Amino acid sequence: MKMKWLKLGFVGFVVALLSVANVQAEQARPNILFIFGDDWGWGDLSCHGHPYVKTPNIDRLAEEGTDFHRFTVASGVCSPSRTAVVTGHFPARYNIDGHFAWVPTNEKRGMPDWLSLDAPFLPRMLTKGGYATAHYGKWHLSNNMIPDSPVPSEYGYDEYGAFNCAGEQMPVHEDADNAIAFIEKSHKAGKPFFINLWMHEPHTPFHTVPKYRWRFPDLEEADNIYASVLSHADDRIGEVLDALDRLGIADNTLVVFSSDNGPARAAKPTKPSLQHDTATGAGFGIGASKGITGGRKGYKSALFEGGIGVPFIVRWPGKVAAGKVDDVSLISAVDLLPTFCEVAGVALPASYRPDGVSQLAVLKGATAPKREKPLFWKFDSPWPAQQGKSDHWVSFAVVDQTWKLVANKDMGYVELYDIAADPYETNDQKEQHPEVVKQLLKKIDAWRKTLPVKPEGDVFSELRTR
Template sequence: MQRLILCLLASFACLASAAERKPNFIFILADDLGWGDLGCYGHPHIKTPNLDRLAKEGTLFTQFYVNASVCSPSRCAFFTGQYPARHQIHGHYATPEQNTARGMSQFLDPKVPNAAALLKPAGYATAHIGKWHLGSNSGGPEPGAYGFDFVGSGEKGGAGILADDPFYRAKSTELFVNEALKFVETNKDKPFYLQLWTLVPHATLNPTPEQLKPYARFRAGGPNFPHASAAEIFYSSVTDLDAHIGRLLDGLEKLGLAKDTLILFSSDNGPEDIHIGNAGHSGIGSAGPFRGRKRSLYEGGIRVPGIIRWPGKVPAGKIDDTSVVAGVDWLPTVCHFAGVKLPATHRPDGEVMADVFQGQARARTTPLLWEWRFRIAGEPFHHSPQLAIREGDWKLYLNPDRSRIELYDIKRDLTQLNNLAEKQPDLVARLSEKALAWSKELPPGPRDPGAGLMNAPVPGQPKAAANPNAGKGKKKAQ
């Protein structure tokens, strides 16, 4: 009888332990990957079997947003659950001098509550592997200062010297996933939070000959031509990214951790513009049907892939066309699932999306807001105003001086060519007040004189006028 009681107690203890096990989290963030750059999002040529598998085993969101159209502020929003402008992160971190001139901080304050710092005291092992870019390129705290037990990026503040090494860039995802697999293996018996932020497909890409082979048919001069085409370079880099994510998924399966792990895959912003400097090959990324690219607040600059998987908790094979999810939702949702209470002093701008992740599609309870204080290079058709707000299916754009007001029904007008502002004056007034009130809450700072214009002025010349036909369907997408 005593042995039976002991066996029963041991069984109950095992069951209680299993029931109390907190979920693991893996957050994979690609760099400059567009909404339409994956097979599961409809790309006709790029092969991404592992991310397609992730979508089949989880839920794919068609309305997943980042909270900025470039890297540093977008990453801040995921990491803190707050709009990046609250932390004076308006654009990408560059040199200290450039940051100061743009009214930016030099790095995200390590004292700001973030995913790693909040989960670590709750028993989580924490790791950041890959690109960081939450500080100045020439300095700033290392990721370890933010609560990470392990940092596998070789970086300090910015993209890091290794990111500029041609050999390293081609092998970067492989090396990052190697580190991720080691971290997961080491911490398989405790809950963990892992950020895996890749460098690709951000320019400059330098795929190896072996990586290029599957896309040799896209070489403009034929397969024997000595120079790879832009399509060949970009497509092969995305497929290589996919292959190594597949290695990570397989590693979780072998360790028996797949069912205990919530995975989010996304991108920091939309695809690069083909007119930007050394980014010619990255500029062929796809924003799907949307107007706008990186740096733009039009949909193509901020609507990105969003795939989650958590077997047994997240519906498999679901495509959620209803829910509007954003980067700022990640922190409060992770803390909810981990049973971690947010500090009373930390007010997230995001929502807890636990119900949405578990299959209960719904509308947001709060609007989403964006700002961009700088001129936008590249194709003028993608140059958006400085402020944007989405509430329901409506998306309003305007500048702080109330110029260039544009209103779109995002559900019915994916290309944002039919400006309905003149037909909806009451709606424009209501959304304008919300956007302008939010803008006034933000820390003050300089704005580029070319910001919010379709044709930015050339230095030394008169200020360019806003295009009066913006968004009225009088110009077709290039």
């Protein structure tokens, strides 16, 4: 009998050891925090030389990590840009060429009413790999004006609080508190976590708080409003970073800061005035949009670098170099899904064909290899360009190796840039390199033939039948 109890005790001891080992293994897997600003211009950081905006917490990420200057998103506006992040695909593969609006507008533009639930999703892949996943902040892979659209949990997130989605709208300033609570919960459970912290700032309306407006008393009203909302967002980012420090998990957490597209600007001088948004409430309108691109051409909704070239700062102590600037490596938003999966040790599904590639080695300091896959953009821009929006005429763009070609909607007018040597797109070289123009136009045409003619599947609201 004594021997029997000794054997049972030994078995229990082994089970307990294995349980502890499993928890420790889970805790050793890196956490991922993806912070996505909304209309945050490349130049809207004090570490990027902004003349009056102060972003000490994001600056801290740059000091403790690597600042990549050649990152581009997959669109000049939010919904397609966000689609690329969660699917690893060009958004045109889902007929998502503009932002999700109310049903008649989506229908008129040949868009679905939400991103298909059948598309591949980053959170589902990470959940299968043992991660706790959450989304806090802006959604806009549907719209709050479409009540029957899927909510974030249907796409694979364990928990969420969001706005610009169906259902109750999370107050915009509660994003960091919710993220911190989820971090604490996941850490206590011994599970690695992935969190989207998709912030409202600095999208209109500008929801100002007196504390932050008082930080910039000498600025004119529009600049004061703009600086205050960025300062508020930076403080909330700091609260999340402090939570990682407090829990002792900062060294095991990959933190990425970026933006969905470049900064918005009014087409003509506009005074700040109050407006109301059905998802986020009242705040100041486009007259207070004072974002800058750091000299890049164009603004939000443009396919020039000012519209798609955004901040991309990566911190992962001991893995990603601290205090480094990488102004060479070309990284795209479609690379994020395969990169995050490799960070997490999660294999991509056998049937999945990403448009991007993992950039983990590049994040860790390796020289970027020759990019075999071209990058493509599609956006319905007016031609000729509208007054006050001289850089907003591009409907198609391709980047292949060092070349970037931009074209209008019928591809009858193009411009060609050596984007490696000329990131500000000042020297059009189509006359000097007609053979390159011809090759890139063929690549755009071949890519277009792979795209669906119209949305298909369960992606339409019942409001279309009314």
